[in-house]
Amino acid sequence: MREASLTRRELVAGGAALVASSWLLAGRAGAQASPSLRALAREVKGPVLTPRDSARLVFNERYADIRPLAVVQPVNAADVQACVRWAARRNVRITARSGGHSYAGYSTARGGLVVDLRRLASVSLSGRTVTAGPATHLIDLYAKLARRNATVPGGSCPTVGLAGLALGGGMGLAGRRFGLTSDNVTALQIVTADGRVRRCDADTNADLFWACRGGGGGNFGIVTSLQLRAHRVSSAAWFQISWPLSQGEEALAAWQQLAPAAPSALTSIFTIAQGRVSAAGQWFGGEASLRRLLGPLTRVAGASLSTGSAGYLAMMQRWAGCAGETVEACGAFRPERFDAGSAYVSKPLSARARAIAVAQAQRGGGTLLLDAYGGAINKVKADATAFVHRDELFCIQFYSGSSNADWLRSAQRALRPYTSGAYQNYIDPQLPNWEQAYYGANLARLREIKRAVDPDRVFRFRQAL
Ligand SMILES: Cc1cc2nc3c(=O)[nH]c(=O)nc-3n(C[C@H](O)[C@H](O)[C@H](O)COP(=O)(O)OP(=O)(O)OC[C@H]3O[C@@H](n4cnc5c(N)ncnc54)[C@H](O)[C@@H]3O)c2cc1C
Numbered sequence: 001m002r003e004a005s006l007t008r009r010e011l012v013a014g015g016a017a018l019v020a021s022s023w024l025l026a027g028r029a030g031a032q033a034s035p036s037l038r039a040l041a042r043e044v045k046g047p048v049l050t051p052r053d054s055a056r057l058v059f060n061e062r063y064a065d066i067r068p069l070a071v072v073q074p075v076n077a078a079d080v081q082a083c084v085r086w087a088a089r090r091n092v093r094i095t096a097r098s099g100g101h102s103y104a105g106y107s108t109a110r111g112g113l114v115v116d117l118r119r120l121a122s123v124s125l126s127g128r129t130v131t132a133g134p135a136t137h138l139i140d141l142y143a144k145l146a147r148r149n150a151t152v153p154g155g156s157c158p159t160v161g162l163a164g165l166a167l168g169g170g171m172g173l174a175g176r177r178f179g180l181t182s183d184n185v186t187a188l189q190i191v192t193a194d195g196r197v198r199r200c201d202a203d204t205n206a207d208l209f210w211a212c213r214g215g216g217g218g219n220f221g222i223v224t225s226l227q228l229r230a231h232r233v234s235s236a237a238w239f240q241i242s243w244p245l246s247q248g249e250e251a252l253a254a255w256q257q258l259a260p261a262a263p264s265a266l267t268s269i270f271t272i273a274q275g276r277v278s279a280a281g282q283w284f285g286g287e288a289s290l291r292r293l294l295g296p297l298t299r300v301a302g303a304s305l306s307t308g309s310a311g312y313l314a315m316m317q318r319w320a321g322c323a324g325e326t327v328e329a330c331g332a333f334r335p336e337r338f339d340a341g342s343a344y345v346s347k348p349l350s351a352r353a354r355a356i357a358v359a360q361a362q363r364g365g366g367t368l369l370l371d372a373y374g375g376a377i378n379k380v381k382a383d384a385t386a387f388v389h390r391d392e393l394f395c396i397q398f399y400s401g402s403s404n405a406d407w408l409r410s411a412q413r414a415l416r417p418y419t420s421g422a423y424q425n426y427i428d429p430q431l432p433n434w435e436q437a438y439y440g441a442n443l444a445r446l447r448e449i450k451r452a453v454d455p456d457r458v459f460r461f462r463q464a465l
Contacts, residue, residue: 063105099161134163146313168425176375214387264375343419365407366400
């Protein structure tokens with residue numbers, strides 16, 4: 001067995017358990033595998049595993065019982081090429097896994113080949129350019145860059161993978177200041193369905209580069225490396241505010257007027273939970289100016305505000321929910337069972353719509369999380385990259401941590417008259433008309449690019465283009 005060669009980080013991320021529950025084809029049990037899997041194992045340098053389920057692959061436990069045919073952990077792009085060629089030749093479903101956080105479990109496949117990129121997770125910074133492996137955890141990216149007073153804007157969950165995030169957008173607490181993660185990708189390397197490694201940037205394979213910035217994970221090939229623009233940061237200020245439930249509609253009215261139009265240095269999230277209405281956010285500036293800016297929110301009756309400031313890594317850990325922990329502990333893979341979906345709001349919600357939003361959370365079963373857009377996100381033209389949602393005030397995420405699908409569907413239905421579209425990174429397997437919702441006016445060009453680079457649909461899943 002090659003278990004001893006696992007790195008400490010993989011042990012934390014669950015790699016050891018994955019190996020323990022698997023047959024390692026290089027080991028004795030490999031004899032039980034099919035000849036074609038043994039042939040694949042000979043072609044790649046990384047391990048080929050045959051776990052009984054996807055428990056160590058997927059973050060959403062709803063999909064943990066899916067049994068893939070095999071899981072390969074490539075150590076380089078050549079391994080990925082071998083996997084793609086192997087799967088294409090045999091018409092076996094193939095899917096990439098970076099951080100495993102697909103809401104719909106699309107980074108595993110029943111009876112398919114999972115290309116688990118966890119060994120491609122290095123980060124380096126040269127000048128203003130970050131080069132990172134696809135499976136880099138966000139907290140590792142933030143930690144490595146923070147040491148050099150730099151960052152790339154991204155999401156808040158520490159163990160989300162960089163490639164899955166960047167391919168579908170990537171919204172976080174620096175989003176209005178520096179844009180989406182995908183807006184900051186300057187080049188990438190991808191293995192396409194024909195098994196070729198292609199570099200993509202503004203001049204080389206420009207169509208594919210366009211598609212890979214917002215066109216969604218898993219559609220065009222397997223990304224093996226990304227280059228991103230780094231931004232200088234050293235610290236930021238934060239706020240947290242809450243109101244009595246009775247003031248929920250008024251607080252939402254004040255927030256939706258302020259948050260999407262505020263200076264781009266402010267990004268905030270409004271949360272409506274059962275019995276609680278609150279907002280939180282990050283400001284690239286001092287606490288005093290932040291408090292002044294938040295005046296319209298603090299003037300809503302019963303508001304309770306706290307603010308503070310911290311070094312940038314501490315800020316990222318705050319949003320990740322692991323303040324004060326070591327980066328390593330913060331990066332532990334902690335799967336959950338949930339149902340979630342999203343919808344965009346492009347016009348201020350009326351009093352009636354706000355009342356519905358507050359009432360939906362009070363029924364119990366789920367929470368509404370509203371991410372403010374505007375700022376750097378909306379400065380990019382809707383057709384400049386595949387990420388089409390550039391004219392929105394905010395994105396509503398419907399999140400049921402108790403995995404209450406009934407709550408999710410009825411909350412989405414109740415707000416449908418006031419919303420449109422959906423965020424492709426909050427991928428929702430039950431969403432009707434999902435292609436239009438995720439890609440809107442960019443859908444036709446995305447389909448054309450898909451036909452050109454993957455005519456035989458080597459990369460296919462339930463909501464693949
Ligand atoms: C707890 C949690 C918190 C989140 N917070 C945020 C947030 O703050 N902001 C935000 O914008 N989003 C957030 N998301 C959503 C997240 O951006 C998406 O789920 C994203 O797709 C996850 O990427 P991943 O690499 O971790 O997932 P994976 O499941 O590995 O991949 C997601 C999809 O991309 C494909 N894919 C993965 N790697 C590659 C690759 N190398 N090449 C090509 N395709 C690939 C997969 O096949 C799959 O279809 C969150 C998700 C969770 C579960």
